[in-house]
Amino acid sequence: MFGDVKFVCFGGQPSRMEAFCGLVARELNINDHEMDGDKHKNYASGTDRYALHKVGPVLSVSHGIGIPSLSVVFNEIVKLVYYAGCKDVVFFRIGTCGGIGLEPGTVVLTQKAVDGEMNPEYTMSILGKKVRRPAVIDNSIVSELNACANEDDDFQTVRGTTLCADDFYEGQARLDGAFCDYEEEDKMKYLSDLREHGVCNIEMESLGFLAMCHHAGVKGAVACVTLLDRLKGDFVSCDIKMLKRWQERPQNIVIRYIKKKLGII
Numbered sequence: 001m002f003g004d005v006k007f008v009c010f011g012g013q014p015s016r017m018e019a020f021c022g023l024v025a026r027e028l029n030i031n032d033h034e035m036d037g038d039k040h041k042n043y044a045s046g047t048d049r050y051a052l053h054k055v056g057p058v059l060s061v062s063h064g065i066g067i068p069s070l071s072v073v074f075n076e077i078v079k080l081v082y083y084a085g086c087k088d089v090v091f092f093r094i095g096t097c098g099g100i101g102l103e104p105g106t107v108v109l110t111q112k113a114v115d116g117e118m119n120p121e122y123t124m125s126i127l128g129k130k131v132r133r134p135a136v137i138d139n140s141i142v143s144e145l146n147a148c149a150n151e152d153d154d155f156q157t158v159r160g161t162t163l164c165a166d167d168f169y170e171g172q173a174r175l176d177g178a179f180c181d182y183e184e185e186d187k188m189k190y191l192s193d194l195r196e197h198g199v200c201n202i203e204m205e206s207l208g209f210l211a212m213c214h215h216a217g218v219k220g221a222v223a224c225v226t227l228l229d230r231l232k233g234d235f236v237s238c239d240i241k242m243l244k245r246w247q248e249r250p251q252n253i254v255i256r257y258i259k260k261k262l263g264i265i
């Protein structure tokens with residue numbers, strides 16, 4: 001069933017990854033996918049944990065929020081492509097993030113992923129011991145993705161460092177969570193320091209995703225759209241229609257990459 005898979009696209013929400021399938025089917029002009037009513041078939045519906053869809057050589061998978069949620073489905077997808085005998089598969093995370101000093105709606109391609117203390121390694125506890133896995137970036141994919149940005153796109157695509165936080169609120173220096181034991185001034189100093197160190201955006205999975213890709217020997221890259229400029233606020237206030245259009249931006253960059261690889265453009 002899955003032996004022809006060449007591209008696995010991960011993203012947070014099940015509904016976004018179902019909608020992504022529609023875009024892939026239209027753009028690649030593929031009609032071989034199974035439907036369930038008017039929705040793309042969810043091959044993982046039995047577990048009710050995540051969505052798993054397939055359109056031709058593209059798998060579309062939801063990973064939930066944060067590395068712990070991602071790592072479960074990531075393990076299961078690595079096993080799937082291994083047992084299916086897939087060759088030269090590329091993994092993408094296509095997501096959303098907060099930008100630092102960027103126009104909201106900008107696409108950021110992760111050139112380096114770091115944790116909240118700027119370490120470029122994903123640290124986890126295995127058998128009671130800390131294990132560090134480096135998030136080694138495949139620069140060739142980042143460059144190829146960057147080359148998929150068009151001059152006449154109505155948004156910017158940039159490359160930069162992504163801070164991968166363990167939390168949406170305090171872990172991302174927000175002031176609007178239930179807990180906050182610092183002041184606006186501390187937040188602004190932290191965000192300005194991050195910017196000076198080349199951090200362009202903040203999200204919650206890139207470090208684990210890239211470290212696991214490297215550890216699995218799979219090529220991978222992360223493309224996220226910024227929903228707000230964190231130097232100007234904490235609250236994601238863009239309306240739902242705009243959000244949907246913006247979410248398609250990194251999806252389109254990845255689809256252009258896939259089309260190039262398949263020789264469609």
Ligand code: R2B
Nearest residue numbers: 012065066096203204205
């Ligand atoms: C971006 O958005 C989610 C938090 O709202 C998280 O999954 C992420 O990385």
Ligand code: URA
Nearest residue numbers: 096097098202203204
């Ligand atoms: N996702 C995040 O993790 N942070 C943001 O600010 C926006 C989306």
